[in-house]
Amino acid sequence: MQMKKKLITYCWLLCSSLIFIFLSFAAGSQSGHHILNPPSTFASGGQNPFYKKGSGLPKIFHWEGLDTLFFFVFLREPSWLKTGGGFRHIPVDLQRLLIAYPDHLVNAGEHNTLIWKDGTRMTFDDGITSKDFETLLNEPDLEDMFHMEYPPGKDFVFQENFDPGRIRFEPFFKKMYGRNPREVEKKLVPVRWLPKTVNKILMVTPVNGVDKKLQAISDQLEKIPHLHQYIDNPAGTYHWRKISGTGRLSPHCFGIAIDINAKPYADYWKWSHTGKKNKNLKYRNRIPWEIVEIFETHGFIWGGKWYHYDTMHFEYRPELLIRR
Numbered sequence: 457m458q459m460k461k462k463l464i465t466y467c468w469l470l471c472s473s474l475i476f477i478f479l480s481f482a483a484g485s486q487s488g489h490h491i492l493n494p495p496s497t498f499a500s501g502g503q504n505p506f507y508k509k510g511s512g513l514p515k516i517f518h519w520e521g522l523d524t525l526f527f528f529v530f531l532r533e534p535s536w537l538k539t540g541g542g543f544r545h546i547p548v549d550l551q552r553l554l555i556a557y558p559d560h561l562v563n564a565g566e567h568n569t570l571i572w573k574d575g576t577r578m579t580f581d582d583g584i585t586s587k588d589f590e591t592l593l594n595e596p597d598l599e600d601m602f603h604m605e606y607p608p609g610k611d612f613v614f615q616e617n618f619d620p621g622r623i624r625f626e627p628f629f630k631k632m633y634g635r636n637p638r639e640v641e642k643k644l645v646p647v648r649w650l651p652k653t654v655n656k657i658l659m660v661t662p663v664n665g666v667d668k669k670l671q672a673i674s675d676q677l678e679k680i681p682h683l684h685q686y687i688d689n690p691a692g693t694y695h696w697r698k699i700s701g702t703g704r705l706s707p708h709c710f711g712i713a714i715d716i717n718a719k720p721y722a723d724y725w726k727w728s729h730t731g732k733k734n735k736n737l738k739y740r741n742r743i744p745w746e747i748v749e750i751f752e753t754h755g756f757i758w759g760g761k762w763y764h765y766d767t768m769h770f771e772y773r774p775e776l777l778i779r780r
């Protein structure tokens with residue numbers, strides 16, 4: 457009798473496991489797996505220069521059925537999957553960081569930790585979900601940088617407090633580009649902006665190839681004469697300063713941002729708004745789309761897509777231009 461009971465239990469376990477394996481394979485083939493694949497293009501349509509074929513992402517051992525079986529029999533997740541399972545358990549926005557900054561970050565397969573090549577670890581998600589707009593700006597974690605999805609291409613909607621890219625986890629940028637003016641400045645290199653027509657020297661960081669990308673943007677823009685009036689007198693790149701009226705560092709501190717001509721076509725929310733602070737802003741932009749598109753193709757986001765708009769501002773944020 458005892459024997460029979462055991463046999464029935466084992467049969468039941470086996471059958472259920474097989475069903476689970478089947479179901480997990482079926483689910484796996486339909487969804488979820490696309491996040492394992494590196495993006496082949498940036499959203500604005502250009503080839504993604506940040507991913508080299510065959511070099512970036514690890515091939516991982518990935519069999520949905522095996523861990524399902526393990527879970528079912530032992531009622532817990534196998535530990536090797538939690539720690540060494542590649543991208544599978546990593547939030548998609550953490551994966552975007554790993555893909556965007558391969559020179560600095562390693563994929564150690566951890567769920568909530570960003571790991572740098574030198575072993576530095578940063579928590580991705582602090583678990584606080586109730587941050588209001590000001591708190592998101594002033595006390596973000598890495599995950600909050602993706603709180604508002606930057607809309608690549610032309611279809612962006614102007615809406616209150618929608619500022620994709622304005623949320624920056626400062627320790628991440630300090631670690632990447634330098635913690636103070638001295639550290640950033642010793643790395644800066646010159647870019648010749650529109651060398652055949654303007655030939656202005658702009659100092660930017662070479663980290664992540666930002667200098668080369670800005671040079672490529674310059675070369676592309678120089679070939680389009682009707683755009684020169686917007687870009688032939690850029691207002692600045694590197695400048696260690698706080699964002700006016702805040703305690704936060706400007707992205708210009710890290711040598712990753714450029715302001716194109718301030719006059720006469722730039723618009724800034726603080727110049728244009730009427731009424732209460734941050735309320736009822738009236739959108740205005742006179743920067744041609746062609747310029748934005750070229751910057752986005754090279755990993756730069758545009759401040760003209762913010763509710764608190766700054767239409768002369770571009771900054772290197774490839775993680776926001778990688779498709780989800």
Ligand SMILES: [Zn+2]
Nearest residue numbers: 713714715769
């Ligand atoms: Zn700027």
